[in-house]
Amino acid sequence: xxxxxxxxxxxxxxxxxxxxxxxxxxxxxxxxxxxxxxxxxxxxxxxxxxxxxxxxxxxxxxxxxxxxxxxxxxxxxxxxxxxxxxxxxxxxxxxxxxxxxxxxxxxxxx
Amino acid sequence: xxxxxxxxxxxxxxxxxxxxxxxxxxxxxxxxxxxxxxxxxxxxxxxxxxxxxxxxxxxxxxxxxxxxxxxxxxxxxxxxxxxxxxxxxxxxxxxxxxxxxxxxxxxxxxxxxxxxxxxxxx
Numbered sequence: 001x002x003x004x005x006x007x008x009x010x011x012x013x014x015x016x017x018x019x020x021x022x023x024x025x026x027x028x029x030x031x032x033x034x035x036x037x038x039x040x041x042x043x044x045x046x047x048x049x050x051x052x053x054x055x056x057x058x059x060x061x062x063x064x065x066x067x068x069x070x071x072x073x074x075x076x077x078x079x080x081x082x083x084x085x086x087x088x089x090x091x092x093x094x095x096x097x098x099x100x101x102x103x104x105x106x107x108x109x110x
Numbered sequence: 111x112x113x114x115x116x117x118x119x120x121x122x123x124x125x126x127x128x129x130x131x132x133x134x135x136x137x138x139x140x141x142x143x144x145x146x147x148x149x150x151x152x153x154x155x156x157x158x159x160x161x162x163x164x165x166x167x168x169x170x171x172x173x174x175x176x177x178x179x180x181x182x183x184x185x186x187x188x189x190x191x192x193x194x195x196x197x198x199x200x201x202x203x204x205x206x207x208x209x210x211x212x213x214x215x216x217x218x219x220x221x222x223x224x225x226x227x228x229x230x231x232x
Contacts, residue, residue, distance in 0.1 A: 035218040050218035101157035
């Protein structure tokens with residue numbers, strides 16, 4: 001059971017906008033930065049979003065992050081087939097004194 | 111650019127010690143704005159942070175409660191790398207192990223190693 005809660009799956013058609021949620025508590029998301037990762041099978045996670053809303057260089061602006069209270073969201077606009085992957089949220093947990101991850105959301109592009 | 115190259119055995123016997131190394135290029139294990147982490151991933155446990163080492167005029171380590179009694183993460187400044195040792199392994203420790211750089215100000219893991227699949231089996 002992951003500390004951060006994500007829906008196990010999400011889907012959309014090409015061109016659509018999809019959002020993936022990440023729910024936590026005041027000891028983690030509510031008091032710390034959230035980051036998001038994209039992972040393809042057999043590869044390491046790739047940082048998509050850091051400090052809630054920032055994109056590393058090279059990440060398309062179709063990807064955006066937001067945070068409100070103890071929840072965060074990743075939005076993908078203009079969905080493409082190559083966006084089909086697993087997505088994870090992560091943050092620091094003050095009670096556990098370490099980083100925690102969501103269980104991951106498998107995004108399917110129909 | 112910063113790259114992390116992992117090495118180590120893919121098969122470890124139960125009760126023995128899992129040992130992995132992560133060689134750093136393009137940055138320094140002694141950086142005072144980064145921390146060097148080990149994270150593992152398995153179908154049953156998902157992504158799980160194991161611990162980190164970092165230098166702020168002296169060396170510090172933080173470990174996850176779940177493995178604190180069995181884990182050691184060590185920097186090697188002469189080789190610019192970090193290592194992971196996990197003692198008394200069981201099949202529950204079977205996972206893909208990653209090293210990752212964390213930029214402290216952002217709390218984000220921005221660079222990851224390629225991953226090492228470690229199976230604990232006799």
